[in-house]
Amino acid sequence: MATIVFEGITKTFADAKKGGIFTAVDEATFEIKDKEFLVFVGPSGCGKTTSLRMIAGLEKQTGGNIYIDGQLVNHVHPKDRDIAMVFQDYALYPHMSIEQNLSFGLKNMKIEKSIIEEKVAYASKILGLDQLLDRKPRELSGGQRQRVALGRAIVRDPKVFLFDEPLSNLDAKLRVQMRIELAELHQRLGATIVYVTHDQVEAMTLGERIVVMNEGKVQQIASPQELYARPQNMFVAGFIGSPAMNFIPAYVLSENQLQMGDYLLDVPLDRQDYVRAYVNRQVMFGIRPEHILLDPKGSVEVKVNVFEHLGAENLLYFSFNEQSVISKTAGENFIKAGETIAMTFQMEKMHLFDIETKQRIG
């Protein structure tokens, strides 16, 4: 078992520039389940790495409690937490062979030689490193080096693996390959994995659940499907999905109609109960680019400002209610900039947010 609980965790640092203190993580409360692949995602500086380092014990929280397997670990030394951390720079020993790199930690722990050999053989086999054991790190590719860094964590057989942007030094193709390997590895090892990334595609493909953070605060914890379909606030809505969700100010005419400039759009039946409280008020309407469809019978006529062909799909940029809006359409529909086209907003896929609180409505 390896559950991790954050209970009101806060981390502040002395702010050298402004004086006073800077809050890197603000009252974070959540539970990571046994054997879960949990991903922290958010923009640079949002507190992801600090959260991970507090799990490892490399950083001490300013307030709150951390439990691993139900045991309070606030004062437990990092090496006694049974956790392995894989960093983005791999931190391999350049003068040692791959085999020595893999076995080094175990030797230090005075583990019996035959057991070390067994663990190194197991890790190198599942990572495809068994033919490379005599080489030095400089004789490996970036992806192979990354696997060695993983291998060093695996041989320790820890309760929890912590990953801090482990793929960020790899090129795009290798990153996709390693992403698949990591997902497979998780299934094979059956371990709890906590993974930090700023890349939402990595988060969405790897995470069973995702913690979205911004400015030290947990914004939402949910499955990838839930984050996409029901983002709890405008930050999550804009962060998850590419291109990002379109936001258009709207006026609620009635529970079944929104007005955006000259356009009137119908509120789906199952959302009307939530919209009722906002009649005669402004709200923020959100719609993902893939939910604005080219449709000769569509009620929304717009002039295309820019057309980008990306192969499998196209991006159309147009103005709508004085906002710049993007639509993502199938690759075979070629349109010229300047053309006027008809589109349909899939209203059953709409998102509405409170203008002031930025929280989801319904």
Ligand code: ATP
């Ligand atoms: P990135 O994706 O850029 O690594 P992150 O989300 O992992 O970002 P953290 O490294 O957790 O962010 O940092 C959160 C905030 O805390 C940042 O503003 C950072 O500058 C600040 N911070 C982190 N460590 C320290 C420290 N030792 N002293 C002062 N401030 C720190």
